[in-house]
Amino acid sequence: MSTQEDIAVSYDVSNEFFALWLDRRMNYSCALFEGTDDLEQAQVNKLRYFHDGARVDPGKRVLDVGCGWGANIEFLARDMGVADLTGITLSKAQFAAIEAKQIPGVKVECVSYKDYQPERPFDAAISIGMFEHIATPEEARAGKHIAIYRDYFRRVWSWTTPGSWFGLQSVIGDRVPRNPTDLREIAHATYTIFPGAITPRLEAIIASTNPYWEILEVKTRREHYEKTAAEWLRRLRSHETEIRERWGDRYEEYERYLAACVMAFAKGYQSLVQMLLRRVD
């Protein structure tokens, strides 16, 4: 698992820095470009997909595991009228940003899923772009990742009521690059921008849901992440002067990382999965 120090490297750079190139709700994950080329709308489409897929309605108690800056819980509270929402994140900067927003019905905790204990169970769970932090590259190489993923699914299962749905989104590894230049760029993103994280392979996720969750829907969205990352890169470049002035070398680092993302999705080294799971009761 990425430690809290790892997470600080990835997410505690500065909230203002991320605000310059993410969408206005600050989704740091793949958008859904269906019927639109606009990132803002595509991010709402993604949030809407999980609202519907996890069968969320205003009366349900909903958990967001790895809630980032709160894009999903804020959407569910303000746009969908959900009154009982909890988000957990391991990033102190994200936690503080959500607390400051004072969103009605929203509770946020700065805690790892491994230490989390809800007061009461939830009726639906959503986790977007957090699965990548569960196992480390070393654990995956040693073949320990499936057991670690299964333990994650068991925990979410134990926090939910019978009949719950779980909407899950994750980057997945697909073709393994053999080309040294591509390998180096991807390694830079893995070790420098997201230390402690590794994209799972789809078959590893599928192998680990049992016996806790039934898989009802699996969609891969490789092109959608390529588009999302390309738009982030465009926005980052459009703020080059300001970013260099305020954050120096961060500019180069993130430009390289986002360009590597575009390349990795374009070449099929990485893809994205969205899954809808139903609790096995």
Place this chain on the structure above:
Amino acid sequence: MNDTEIHSLIGEAVAFAEPRLKGASLKPEDTIAELGINSIAVLEIVGYLEDKLGVRFPDDELAQLNTIGGLSDLIRGHDVAAQPAQKS
């Protein structure tokens, strides 16, 4: 391919990705980490073997490649069954 041929092909591939290991005696139980081969070089070795053999190994089997013996198993397991190599 027989074991000797496999062994010498692996030696060639390792020397290609890590020239300092040219001529080194490689044993099946040698771990890739102990030989100081990093995760990028491992995949260069795999790419070299694929080009030479005209095959493409399944991506999911590459994630847990830990030893020289693992490379031989990969070749033995896919010598016949593997698909023609695709150029990336």
